[in-house]
Amino acid sequence: MPDSLFVALVHNAALLIALSYLYSLLSPLKVESLSRARKITLGLAVGGIGVIIMLTRWELQAGIGFDTRSVLLGVSGLFLGTIPTLLAMLVTGTYRLFQGGTGTVAGVSVVISSGVIGLLWRRVRKSRVIDLSSMELLLFGLTLHVAMLLLLFLMPFEDALRTLKSIGVPVVIIFPIATVLLGKLMTHNLQAHRAKALLAESEEQYRTFFENRHTPMLIIEPEHLRIIDANPSAVAFYGWTRDELRQKSIRDIGTLEADQLMEDVRLALEGERTYFRFKHRLADGSIKDVELYGGPIALEGRTLLHAIVHDVSTRVELEERQARTDAELRALLDEANRSKQALLNTLDEQKRIERELREREERILKLSAVAEQSPASVIITDLEGHIEYVNPKFTEITGYTLEDVQGKKPNLLRSEETPSQIYEELWSTITRGGVWQGELHNKKKDGTLFWERATIAPIRDAEGNRLRYLAIKEDVTEQKVLEAQYRQSQKMEAIGRLAGGIAHDFNNKLQAILGNTEMALERSDVPERLREDLEEIRDAALRSTDLTRQLLGFARKQTVQPQILDLNDTIARMMKMMKRLIGPHIEVQWKPGADLRPVRLDPSQLDQILANLTVNSRDAISDTGTLTIETRNVYLDQQYTRLHRHIPAGDYILVEVSDTGSGMTREVAEQIFDPYFTTKDVGAGTGLGLPTVYGIMKQNKGFIHVYSEIGMGTAFKLYFPAVQEDRTDTETRPEEADTAWVRGKETILLVEDEGPILELAGAMLRKFGYQVLPAQNPHDALALARKHEGKIDLMITDVIMPHMNGRELKEEIRRIYPSIKIIYMSGYTANTIVEKGIMESGTGFLAKPFSIHSLSTKVRSILDQ
DSSP: OOHHHHHHHHHHHHHHHHHHHHHHHHSOOOGGGOOHHHHHHHHHHHHHHHHHHHHTOEEEETTEEEOTHHHHHHHHHHHTOHHHHHHHHHHHHHHHHHHOSTTHHHHHHHHHHHHHHHHHHHHHTTTOOTTOOHHHHHHHHHHHHHHHHHHGGGSOHHHHHHHHHHHHHHHHHHHHHHHHHHHHHHHHHHHHHHHHHHHHHHHHHHHHHHHHOSSOEEEEETTTTEEEEEOHHHHHHHOSOHHHHHTOBHHHHBOSOHHHHHHHHHHHHTTSOOEEEEEEEOTTSOEEEEEEEEEEEEETTEEEEEEEEEEOHHHHHHHHHHHHHHHHHHHHHHHHHHHHHHHHHHSOHHHHHHHHHHHHHHHHHHHHHHHHTOSSEEEEEOTTOOEEEEOHHHHHHHSOOHHHHTTSOGGGGOOTTSOHHHHHHHHHHHHTTOOEEEEEEEEOTTSOEEEEEEEEEEEEOTTOOEEEEEEEEEEOHHHHHHHHHHHHHHHHHHHHHHHHHHHHHHHHHHHHHHHHHHHHHTOTTOOHHHHHHHHHHHHHHHHHHHHHHHHHHHTTOSOOOOEEEOHHHHHHHHHHHHHHHHOTTEEEEEEOOTTOOOEEEOHHHHHHHHHHHHHHHHHHOSSSEEEEEEEEEEEEOHHHHHHOTTSOOEEEEEEEEEEOSOOOOHHHHTTTTSTTOOOSOTTSOOSOHHHHHHHHHHHTTOEEEEEEETTTEEEEEEEEEBOOSOTTOOOOOOOOOOSSOOOOOOEEEEEOSSHHHHHHHHHHHHHTTOEEEEESSHHHHHHHHHHOOSOOOEEEEESSOSSSOHHHHHHHHHHHOTTOEEEEEESSOHHHHHHTTSSOTTOEEEESSOOHHHHHHHHHHHHTO
């Protein structure tokens, strides 16, 4: 392989790149925007470059020569598109035919394959060739020239083989490199055009902004401070034409020295300062104060200064005028002070004393003006306590005007609610010269009671002598009401939690009593006398169950099945029951409201509420009287809820139960919802009726208010939240369980941490025919489950147990028996267990104490699911 081959091929490639670079300088590439005629011209020019490089080809032998036309045509197809490439292929192919020789067919084929490969590559790249990498260009060059070498075999085989051995290596080295160089030249050219287009677009956007801005704007050449351009707003502001402004320097319109101007321009160009204040000359010779915001801007390849000009002449004039006015006022004040001093020096001591007294009276008048607008109640009395002045806030709070109280003493506000010792302490404190602070429960003009927090102190003269008394008072009625509501709420919550806990523990004890009693009653050998005693024990246990249900109702933890109810229909159906409860000596009046909205409530809870309230009214009416039940729609607005913060505003259904009974004192009314508080004789009541009503209202997100006075009767107002649901969308009550025993043969894992209940429940289940695996804690239950051979169909487990609760035990058991069914049992209710996240809603549940019949039906129903 001759050394001249490398030199010739490198020379040819260099010629190609040089010609292409020269052409790119003379005719910048932007093929997409060329017309068809320009594309044809471009193709002929590329073909001409191909002919030139073919004239300098290296010949292996006559008719077989090599040049870089393949590089040229491949790059043309990749970058210039179809029309220029096809014309270049036509020109170079024609010239190769003209050259003739052994390699003519192969040479023309190379022309065709190079152009076609370039066009196909361009199509795959979807014309996005501007970002081609060097590696892709190298791959493209290798593809072109591997194809070229394969086309050598269109010549006679011996010639092709000899040619391939001679030129194969240099071709796949030099020509792909030439392809990369020419390709990078083309991508660089395209990228330069793209950058130039983006710059032109940016400058065009700035030019549009510059021309349409309503604020005067200038573009300044920083070196000589010459004005390059001005927008129409600047022309209107300065008064010169645009051409005249372009002939001026910033020195011509500014008033600063040249050195100062150059320094300001430097600061603006370097970004150290963007705001300046100048005085500028206008075309008419006037001088305007301007604020100028300046910064550098690149336009047409130069860095210029962009200035935005704001006319602030009016503002500056006002500032100067204000400064002059301030100076004049200070001068007048100084003069007045000097005159005052001179006058004081001429007055004798008597006039000075008279003036001081007059000024003291004026200060009192000023204080009165302040008191008129005070947000607190203000009272001024003489030393005997007679009222001299009250402010408008006093009138707003109490209803008394100044004319009503002037000359009277503040004790006209006294009520019987504040002990007399408080007033004695108050008067004693202020007459000794001290300050008294405290709270008073006073009475307004209309008789309404209200709370106020008062500060009362003497008013003294300069020598410390008492002149009058001043009282500043703030109405704190709302605050006191809120505090009382909060304390009551906290107390009821604490009692509720205690009641729920007691009911849970009591239910566990009742389970043992009731279960063992029922089991004993099932025995046939029980003597009749003993059977009667056992039945009495069972009845007592059932009555105790009712007691725990009342406790749970108060604690808001009873299980309920709420429905969408029309209270008018529901109460109307209960009227017969209530009339039987209350007796014939009391008239019952039923006043249903029109268009009553529905509520969501368990009907049995409504039964409990009305039964308790009806019985209370009956006991409060000693002879004849009237019980009235009314319903109506109400809306509680923000003004109402501001005094009752625990109640949200919205639509409610009001049920009012009122009677003409004996009534009660305020002290009794404050305690009626406390469990076991009762005013009835021993044995006449449990003290759980009204607490149960309170708990039910809380459980249903409602609330209850009581209004009562001795001898005037009592009214209970119950507010139920109105709901939007369709009344047909109701939830039906579950049917009562069949009292017959239901038997079975399945295997049941029974888990209960209290031994007596575990033994009792196991005995019951065995009586029904089930195989029972008893465990007194979760760990024993898991051990039994792992050891048991065969299927376990059901697990009955207590919910609250040491170390592991019922839900956690269920998860562990189901790893061993995935299909096992679960029944939870607890002295707590299902609702409470669901709320604590221990039991899923819808899981089988037995509330303690349960009867032998409820256990049998519950087990069978879960197993048959």
